[in-house]
Amino acid sequence: MTVTFQMDGKEITVEDGMTLLEAAREQGIDIPTICFHEATKANGLCRICVVEVEGWRLLQPACIVKAAAEMKVQTRSEKVVRARRTILEMLASTMDLSDAPEILTMMDEYGAGADRFPDAERRESEVKDDNPMYIRDYSKCLLCWRCVQVCAEDAQYTYAINFEGRGYETQIGTFFDKSIPETTCVLCGQCVGVCPTGALKPKRQFLLESGMKPEEISVLNTGRKRRKEKTNR
Amino acid sequence: MVAEIKLDPNRVIEDKVVTTTCSYCGVGCNLELHVKDDFIFKVTSPFESPVNKGNLCVKGRFGYDYIYHPKRVTTPLVRRYLLEGKPKPEGREQVFAISMDGKPIPNSQISNDWDWVATDWDTALDITVDNLVRIYQRDGSDAMAVYCCAKATNEDNYLLQKMWRALFRTNNVDHCTRLCHAGSVVALQKAVGSSAMSNTASQVIMNDVFIVTGSNTGENHPIIALQMKEAVQKYGAKMIVVDPRRIDLVDFAELWLPLKPGTNVPVFSAMGHVIVKEELVNWDFVKNRTQGFDEFLESLEKFTPEYAEEISGVPAEDIRKAARMYATAKNGAIYWGMGISQLSHGTASALALIHLAFLTGHIGRDGTGLNPLRGQNNVQGASDMGAMPFHYPGYMRVDNEDNARQWEAAWNIEAGGLSRKLGLTTTEILGHAHEGGVRALYIMGENPMMSEPNLNETRKHMTHLEFLVAQDLFINESGAFADVFLPAASFAEKDGTFTNTDRRVQRVRTALAPRGLARPDWKILCDLATRLEVRIGRGFTSKWDYEAPEEILSEMASVNKDYAGVTYERIEKVGLQYPVPDMDHPGTPTLFKEDFPSGRGKFHALDYVPVMEEADDEYPFILTTGRLLEHWHGGTMTRHSSLNEAYPEARVEMHPADAEMHGITNNMPVRVTSRRGEIVLRCTVTEKTTVGVVFIPWHFHEAAANLLTNDALDPEAKIPEFKACAVQVFPAMENELPNPDVEVRRGRY
Numbered sequence: 001m002t003v004t005f006q007m008d009g010k011e012i013t014v015e016d017g018m019t020l021l022e023a024a025r026e027q028g029i030d031i032p033t034i035c036f037h038e039a040t041k042a043n044g045l046c047r048i049c050v051v052e053v054e055g056w057r058l059l060q061p062a063c064i065v066k067a068a069a070e071m072k073v074q075t076r077s078e079k080v081v082r083a084r085r086t087i088l089e090m091l092a093s094t095m096d097l098s099d100a101p102e103i104l105t106m107m108d109e110y111g112a113g114a115d116r117f118p119d120a121e122r123r124e125s126e127v128k129d130d131n132p133m134y135i136r137d138y139s140k141c142l143l144c145w146r147c148v149q150v151c152a153e154d155a156q157y158t159y160a161i162n163f164e165g166r167g168y169e170t171q172i173g174t175f176f177d178k179s180i181p182e183t184t185c186v187l188c189g190q191c192v193g194v195c196p197t198g199a200l201k202p203k204r205q206f207l208l209e210s211g212m213k214p215e216e217i218s219v220l221n222t223g224r225k226r227r228k229e230k231t232n233r
Numbered sequence: 234m235v236a237e238i239k240l241d242p243n244r245v246i247e248d249k250v251v252t253t254t255c256s257y258c259g260v261g262c263n264l265e266l267h268v269k270d271d272f273i274f275k276v277t278s279p280f281e282s283p284v285n286k287g288n289l290c291v292k293g294r295f296g297y298d299y300i301y302h303p304k305r306v307t308t309p310l311v312r313r314y315l316l317e318g319k320p321k322p323e324g325r326e327q328v329f330a331i332s333m334d335g336k337p338i339p340n341s342q343i344s345n346d347w348d349w350v351a352t353d354w355d356t357a358l359d360i361t362v363d364n365l366v367r368i369y370q371r372d373g374s375d376a377m378a379v380y381c382c383a384k385a386t387n388e389d390n391y392l393l394q395k396m397w398r399a400l401f402r403t404n405n406v407d408h409c410t411r412l413c414h415a416g417s418v419v420a421l422q423k424a425v426g427s428s429a430m431s432n433t434a435s436q437v438i439m440n441d442v443f444i445v446t447g448s449n450t451g452e453n454h455p456i457i458a459l460q461m462k463e464a465v466q467k468y469g470a471k472m473i474v475v476d477p478r479r480i481d482l483v484d485f486a487e488l489w490l491p492l493k494p495g496t497n498v499p500v501f502s503a504m505g506h507v508i509v510k511e512e513l514v515n516w517d518f519v520k521n522r523t524q525g526f527d528e529f530l531e532s533l534e535k536f537t538p539e540y541a542e543e544i545s546g547v548p549a550e551d552i553r554k555a556a557r558m559y560a561t562a563k564n565g566a567i568y569w570g571m572g573i574s575q576l577s578h579g580t581a582s583a584l585a586l587i588h589l590a591f592l593t594g595h596i597g598r599d600g601t602g603l604n605p606l607r608g609q610n611n612v613q614g615a616s617d618m619g620a621m622p623f624h625y626p627g628y629m630r631v632d633n634e635d636n637a638r639q640w641e642a643a644w645n646i647e648a649g650g651l652s653r654k655l656g657l658t659t660t661e662i663l664g665h666a667h668e669g670g671v672r673a674l675y676i677m678g679e680n681p682m683m684s685e686p687n688l689n690e691t692r693k694h695m696t697h698l699e700f701l702v703a704q705d706l707f708i709n710e711s712g713a714f715a716d717v718f719l720p721a722a723s724f725a726e727k728d729g730t731f732t733n734t735d736r737r738v739q740r741v742r743t744a745l746a747p748r749g750l751a752r753p754d755w756k757i758l759c760d761l762a763t764r765l766e767v768r769i770g771r772g773f774t775s776k777w778d779y780e781a782p783e784e785i786l787s788e789m790a791s792v793n794k795d796y797a798g799v800t801y802e803r804i805e806k807v808g809l810q811y812p813v814p815d816m817d818h819p820g821t822p823t824l825f826k827e828d829f830p831s832g833r834g835k836f837h838a839l840d841y842v843p844v845m846e847e848a849d850d851e852y853p854f855i856l857t858t859g860r861l862l863e864h865w866h867g868g869t870m871t872r873h874s875s876l877n878e879a880y881p882e883a884r885v886e887m888h889p890a891d892a893e894m895h896g897i898t899n900n901m902p903v904r905v906t907s908r909r910g911e912i913v914l915r916c917t918v919t920e921k922t923t924v925g926v927v928f929i930p931w932h933f934h935e936a937a938a939n940l941l942t943n944d945a946l947d948p949e950a951k952i953p954e955f956k957a958c959a960v961q962v963f964p965a966m967e968n969e970l971p972n973p974d975v976e977v978r979r980g981r982y
Contacts, residue, residue, distance in 0.1 A: 003621060004442075039280045039282055039286065039287050057663075076399065077857045089445050097238050098238060098239065098241040099240070099241050100242060101240055104237075104238055105237070107237075110238075114237060114238045131879070132875040132876075132878035133291060133294075133295040133875065133879065134295075145692070148475060149769055150288075150893075153457060153466060153467075155287075155457060156288070157287050157459070157462045157463075157466070157485070178980065181879070181980065182978065182979070182980040183980045184980055185981065186290070186291060186455070186862060186981060187291040187863075187879055188288070188289060188290050188291055188294065189289065189291065189294040189457065190288055190289070190813070191293060192294070193277055193278065193288075193289070193294070195289060198244075202274065202275045202276075202294075202295065203295075203875070204274050204298065205245055205267075205274040205275045206271075206273070207271070208274050209241075209244060209245050209721050210243070210244045210247050211243070214270065214272035214301065215301075217272075217301075217929060218298065218301035218302060218303060219303055220875070
């Protein structure tokens with residue numbers, strides 16, 4: 001079964017059940033994504049992939065909406081571009097994007113300004129360094145949900161992390177705010193592997209970036225004394 | 234003008250990303266090592282990988298830092314007595330004599346003659362050659378033995394067994410497969426004539442019903458466990474777990490049969506009994522593809538589910554349910570681990586499983602199969618490479634004249650030169666370490682002082698060796714007995730191939746220059762063999778001057794037909810699953826589609842044999858050993874890694890009912906004793922284990938589980954009984970713990 005519809009004025013035919021994003025990629029049409037990842041279920045959280053569908057009142061997330069016959073889709077209409085720019089500007093006003101080169105490139109492309117919402121309250125939190133394998137810097141988190149998904153049904157079935165808090169206070173966290181070793185976490189780092197903004201990072205990369213030399217990092221796990229300090233914390 | 238956000242200037246940008254294959258378990262995950270200035274700071278995995286789809290476990294993603302550990306030895310070491318040409322001092326003990334930073338130091342506790350002295354490669358290799366040749370010329374082939382390595386590449390293993398067979402003319406060549414799946418290998422060889430996993434791990438999502446037994450897959454093959462969970466949660470498969478421990482897979486299982494350790498034969502035979510009695514047999518399959526059914530049927534008569542319940546403690550009704558589920562499935566499969574093979578009747582255990590597949594015909598199709606989950610990253614490959622005492626590469630028996638002739642031609646040695654005598658197995662090699670027996674042992678990357686059963690006995694044997702060479706990254710518990718230490722390269726510092734559990738041959742690539750003077754194993758072996766050949770002086774020359782590992786693989790593949798179509802070029806991006814009989818062959822994800830290598834599958838009549846040491850009044854618990862997610866085997870790698878921070882101490886698991894009866898509470902130090910040894914460690918009181926069974930992981934040298942285990946062997950496979958021995962557990966004092974200040978606090982335990 002196939003469906004035929006229009007994308008950016010061009011008639012295209014794709015397999016039934018394909019999302020607009022997949023259809024666009026097949027055609028070589030660029031639709032930006034942030035929260036979308038091939039290995040996880042699409043949620044349409046970040047809305048950067050929105051497109052305009054003729055006759056539909058709202059912009060539609062291309063990662064979820066499936067192609068249907070007769071659809072007329074605009075992937076870069078003025079409305080779409082304005083929405084994407086605004087999304088990027090809102091992200092820039094609340095979180096630390098200094099470790100997300102792809103998003104910064106996108107901001108450039110869409111002419112998004114970092115100071116569009118100067119009064120916005122930034123989400124800031126301390127770096128969580130509570131296990132030997134990875135650190136969590138939620139100042140850099142854009143709540144794409146990928147880490148939660150791979151910790152659950154999209155890969156690991158471990159369910160160690162989830163959303164906590166509501167509305168603006170929402171953050172990724174552990175149940176009862178326990179430290180990572182005290183949760184069901186198996187330290188697989190699937191979450192680190194899908195984090196798009198450097199909020200989750202291997203401990204060694206983090207130490208290297210904070211100025212330690214490889215030789216200094218390599219001796220960290222050799223002394224029992226240090227281990228004792230850690231376990232008693 | 235819009236304001237811009239600057240990228241953090243401290244971000245580390247990799248110099249290169251090297252794709253390679255993980256060096257831990259048999260899953261064979263594809264890795265991308267991100268390297269900056271020869272330092273691996275991050276590991277990722279390609280999401281399009283057919284093996285692990287971008288997922289990794291804690292070891293694969295974070296457990297590579299042992300490469301940089303300061304205790305890693307990166308210069309050849311010899312004992313001072315060798316360097317000064319003195320006679321060997323008396324009283325060999327475990328002598329480390331090396332400081333934390335890897336530099337040799339004199340140790341007042343030991344005679345100075347035993348000090349390690351750092352030296353150059355020429356000196357170390359010449360001393361090695363002198364001593365090996367001296368012993369060989371004095372005592373002959375039987376005095377020489379070698380442990381190959383299931384962590385090293387196919388090329389390394391092929392070379393090492395070639396060296397021992399071609400130069401020392403002995404088949405005393407083995408590796409840790411003997412301690413791992415030997416029971417399964419022998420059973421599969423007897424029943425179907427092939428000994429690898431019949432299907433592909435990723436086919437688990439095609440199973441309707443699958444049995445997981447004797448395998449804590451979630452911790453030991455974490456990525457296969459993800460696929461099993463996915464099969465259950467997303468594809469509607471039903472999982473049956475048969476295991477004495479309530480492993481994490483049980484949360485996803487339809488049925489859990491908690492059997493007593495070592496009662497596999499009655500449980501699985503009873504399932505066979507039910508399949509026959511309830512007329513669920515696939516007669517087409519039995520008639521057309523198997524033999525020996527009638528005799529087998531007779532032996533099955535006594536294995537009623539009630540009989541099995543009496544022995545194993547598994548309710549008869551659950552055995553019936555499991556049998557019906559498996560037999561009536563469209564696609565049924567069996568996955569198993571050490572719990573089947575590491576028994577004094579490991580071969581019989583595995584045969585009992587094989588019979589289930591024969592009775593139901595759940596083999597030879599996609600999504601079915603007999604699937605022993607191989608432990609090490611390259612245990613399949615090392616076995617394929619002939620690192621075994623009975624087989625040349627390609628499972629060609631050494632006592633077969635044709636086979637020997639083929640390898641004599643391939644290695645350019647005189648007709649009749651190779652030994653036709655079966656060699657000694659891993660445990661037998663050390664058992665024969667005495668005057669008139671094995672005098673010289675070469676260990677590449679293994680650690681028998683952790684991995685053998687009954688370590689007190691092993692220790693004695695180690696001291697009886699005349700000359701021991703260790704080729705490794707660290708001086709481990711076994712290397713501490715060595716006379717010469719040759720520093721090898723880690724998996725990230727060499728090229729080669731690993732063959733994973735589902736027979737996929739994959740590339741290993743150099744990401745870093747070897748640390749210090751360390752060298753890739755294959756280069757060390759070529760150098761050593763060249764010198765040995767000159768010294769032995771037979772007048773024949775085998776090839777030892779390989780330019781690259783690829784040349785070694787193609788020499789092997791010229792005789793071993795399974796690998797005939799495997800070249801580095803073909804596996805550049807995606808590995809090939811052998812058999813690959815020619816250059817155009819796409820590989821074989823599913824074996825036995827038409828027939829078995831031995832023609833018809835063979836049933837074997839079985840009887841129930843209890844474990845060698847059953848619980849009694851004096852030793853009322855059955856100890857079963859196993860592994861942890863965070864650690865790897867003898868711990869040479871993981872105990873020198875940040876993984877050790879995640880799980881720094883040995884713990885014994887005990888059921889709450891037993892703990893209460895013995896006055897033991899959670900976290901309490903306890904002394905565990907068996908007829909062979911004792912250890913002190915903390916106790917975890919948990920329902921993860923069953924009543925009467927205690928569990929200890931064997932990674933920790935300070936409380937080595939193998940001090941307790943029984944060295945009884947399976948008569949055919951020669952695999953020791955790691956999975957069951959009788960122990961007693963008493964409360965102990967905090968100050969008796971080897972490391973009282975170290976304690977694991979982990980939520981998932």
